[in-house]
């Protein structure tokens with residue numbers, strides 16, 4: 398049986414992409430090297446070019462690694478090694494991995510390149526995409542945690558577009574009948590974000606700078622939305638988000654993460670062990686590779702990808718039912 402190990406994208410020199418079948422797994426990125434370290438074996442890698450940069454010097458390649466051809470009977474041993482390693486790190490091995498990868502994932506660079514494609518002129522504006530992304534998040538919250546009596550929602554927003562998705566979601570949750578409170582500690586000067594804050598305040602939604610304590614989060618809210626970091630997060634969280642992540646981790650509120658559980662590496666998952674552990678995840682456009690390690694309720698949102706772009710990036714998007722803004726994977 399073919400067992401998927403990981404799927405990823407990477408830029409390679411255009412010359413290399415013409416001889417993709419000759420690429421050695423050793424040159425194909427950190428996930429495969431980690432796999433080799435754990436298993437002592439190289440996986441089989443299928444590579445397919447999906448885009449070229451403007452200079453035509455580099456080519457974005459979609460890689461899908463499977464154990465079928467090279468591992469054979471060793472696959473179970475490797476799976477067990479990965480399982481033990483994840484347990485040591487306090488994580489969970491996700492049996493949803495194959496299902497998630499069946500939709501195909503978007504690495505950091507591919508996600509940014511896809512955004513650029515969508516927003517090339519003429520095309521979408523960031524405001525349009527963010528509005529639909531935030532609406533998807535609010536729809537997923539409504540589906541995963543429908544209000545029972547009280548409807549108190551905390552939205553914790555970071556300094557980039559992931560935070561913008563959270564601000565938009567707060568507004569839609571208000572229209573859905575929730576009582577949202579926004580925490581927005583670091584506010585970029587861009588007009589887009591100033592507008593989103595004003596739109597929340599016009600609805601009477603408090604937009605706070607300081608984070609409540611973990612007890613206040615547990616007692617005061619029915620659901621929280623993690624819109625702190627998305628696919629551009631790197632390294633370990635800096636202040637004030639380091640302590641905000643600790644507070645959310647220490648609370649027992651139901652948590653929904655936008656695009657990526659904050660603190661996780663977009664490709665490798667919760668490598669530091671300090672990332673959030675959400676109950677639900679809303680992947681936008683397509684799941685990112687780290688989503689393979691997530692084992693709660695997984696929604697796909699961002700219903701705006703034209704078929705030509707989906708095809709270019711090798712996305713196999715599931716159909717959305719009716720007028721829904723999210724589909725559960």
Ligand SMILES: NC(=O)C1=CN([C@@H]2O[C@H](COP(=O)(O)OP(=O)(O)OC[C@H]3O[C@@H](n4cnc5c(N)ncnc54)[C@H](O)[C@@H]3O)[C@@H](O)[C@H]2O)[C@@H](O)CC1
Nearest residue numbers: 526556557558559626627628629630631633634635656682
């Ligand atoms: N096509 C799509 O899928 C769309 C994606 N959107 C959202 O946009 C997100 C990506 O947005 P951005 O590229 O602005 O990036 P992020 O929102 O992921 O975060 C970037 C910000 O985080 C900061 N940061 C990075 N690493 C940090 C660290 N270790 N400690 C503290 N701060 C750190 C950066 O300085 C920057 O201010 C996606 O994940 C998604 O949520 C939507 O808004 C629009 C449409």
Ligand SMILES: [K+]
Nearest residue numbers: 623626655657
């Ligand atoms: K997030």
